[in-house]
Amino acid sequence: MQAKLREKVEYQREELNNFIVDSLxxxxxxxxVKFDLRNLQTPPTDFFIICEADSVTHVKAIAEHVEKDLKVDFHLLPANTDGKNNATWIALDYFTTIVHVFLRETREFYNLEGLWRDAAITEYDNE
Structure with a gap:
């Protein structure tokens, strides 16, 4: 019974993460880029999904698009959002997954990829 529950939770996480990537x-x-943080010591969450945009307007639009899609299709609202005022880095916290939408220069400055380089990383093609 416990194994089936674990499989279901894992499937739901992957389904959510795939949906977020599609929305992005x-x-x-x-x-x-998706970071699987589960095998690290004391991770802040299970997954980070990180992306970038060329303008503040695009950063805001991406974050709003993800929020809207998850609300409509998953009936899910972020537990917390941060960064909407200046929109150089917006974080959307969905408990097990945190979505980071960066302005390109801000992403380079904070370098989350370097900070979490020990995580399992999945890169996605630009579409």
Missing amino acids: QDSKAKDI
């Missing part, structure tokens, strides 16, 4: 691709986000 639909909104023309660039350089999408």
